[in-house]
Amino acid sequence: MPSYLASDLTAVERALRLQRGALAAALHERTHQADAPDELAMANYVDSTDDRAEAASMNDNDIAQLQHAAQSLRQVDAALLRLADGNYGLCAACGEPIAAARLLAALSSTLCLACQSKAEQAQQR
Ligand SMILES: [Zn+2]
Numbered sequence: 001m002p003s004y005l006a007s008d009l010t011a012v013e014r015a016l017r018l019q020r021g022a023l024a025a026a027l028h029e030r031t032h033q034a035d036a037p038d039e040l041a042m043a044n045y046v047d048s049t050d051d052r053a054e055a056a057s058m059n060d061n062d063i064a065q066l067q068h069a070a071q072s073l074r075q076v077d078a079a080l081l082r083l084a085d086g087n088y089g090l091c092a093a094c095g096e097p098i099a100a101a102r103l104l105a106a107l108s109s110t111l112c113l114a115c116q117s118k119a120e121q122a123q124q125r
Contacts (some may be wrong), residue, residue: 005027009083013080015107016107
């Protein structure tokens with residue numbers, strides 16, 4: 001991992017766990033309002049289907065928020081795994097350290113700015 005992180009790892013992990021707790025709580029609350037038995041099952045369901053009619057008790061905005069929270073939760077989980085592996089803060093594409101400012105702005109970033117730009121350009125093609 002980048003050397004600038006070595007002294008801050010505990011803080012990073014704490015921040016990631018806080019984010020994770022907040023996201024899980026938000027998902028839990030949302031899905032229980034919708035009478036879903038299990039927030040993860042619901043999150044996976046929401047994430048894996050485009051059939052909005054089956055989720056008739058929620059509107060598109062609710063679903064979009066749930067999808068966003070579920071995706072963020074996965075990113076935070078992945079970041080915690082990389083932290084445990086010692087790969088945290090390194091670009092998943094080129095292996096270079098991700099800039100500190102970028103990581104601080106988004107703790108679960110997986111790509112450096114250059115690789116992120118390339119990925120976005122590729123998506124737009
Ligand atoms: Zn990169």
